[in-house]
Amino acid sequence: MCGMTTSRHSARFILAAVVAIGIAARVAGAAPEEATQPGFAWKDGAEVYAKVCAFCHDTAVGPTLRGRGLDPTYIQLIVRHGNRAMPAFRASEIDDQSLEKLAEYVSKAEANK
Ligand code: HEC
Incomplete structure (x- = not known):
């Protein structure tokens, strides 16, 4: 019983970690796009x-x-x-x-x- 609970907890922890890494990767991937802003131009x-x-x-x-x-x-x-x-x-x-x-x-x- 106890063993089951522990493994379910660690599975949830791993899932949370994977999701967090996924979000971090998406944010990092978006950054350079925003920095260059191909359509951006100063008005005058x-x-x-x-x-x-x-x-x-x-x-x-x-x-x-x-x-x-x-x-x-x-x-x-x-x-x-x-x-x-x-x-x-x-x-x-x-x-x-x-x-x-x-x-x-x-x-x-x-x-x-
Ligand atoms: C972070 C503050 C800062 C920003 C932002 C800034 N400047 Fe300056 N600028 C200075 C300072 C301080 C000096 C004086 C430098 C010195 O002589 O030690 C200076 C000097 C100058 C000079 C020489 C002036 C003279 O009397 O010979 C010019 C020209 C100039 N800046 C143009 C600009 C322009 C155009 C922008 C906008 C794109 C700009 N600066 C943005 C701080 C700034």
């Missing part, structure tokens, strides 16, 4: 600025960017390669085309109000 330069750059550059963590007429090529260079406390952003985060639009936007936008 203003959106990238608002959602990525403003976090530091509108909060005095980084220097003011807008209203300074910064060279778009310089902006692109800094964004791709970073500079001291300024983090670098890869093409998987901000694609080339969006970076071009972002640099154009930042260069021409009015100063922070």
Whole structure:
């Protein structure tokens, strides 16, 4: 009797473990798909600025960017390669085309109000 109970318990434990591993594997398998997001694209330069750059550059963590007429090529260079406390952003985060639009936007936008 006792032996039966024990084996039923361990069978249930093994089943639970297998289910847990299965869920973990499914979550791990889904992650890279979400990271690359084939259909994802930034709407325009203003959106990238608002959602990525403003976090530091509108909060005095980084220097003011807008209203300074910064060279778009310089902006692109800094964004791709970073500079001291300024983090670098890869093409998987901000694609080339969006970076071009972002640099154009930042260069021409009015100063922070
Ligand atoms: C985590 C905070 C942070 C984020 C996010 C960030 N920056 Fe910066 N950025 C900084 C800091 C800090 C500096 C100053 C670096 C230094 O000189 O040490 C800087 C410097 C710069 C500079 C040079 C400014 C100058 O006066 O020469 C440019 C251009 C720039 N950032 C563009 C951007 C753009 C565009 C984005 C959005 C894609 C962005 N940054 C996102 C923190 C950030």
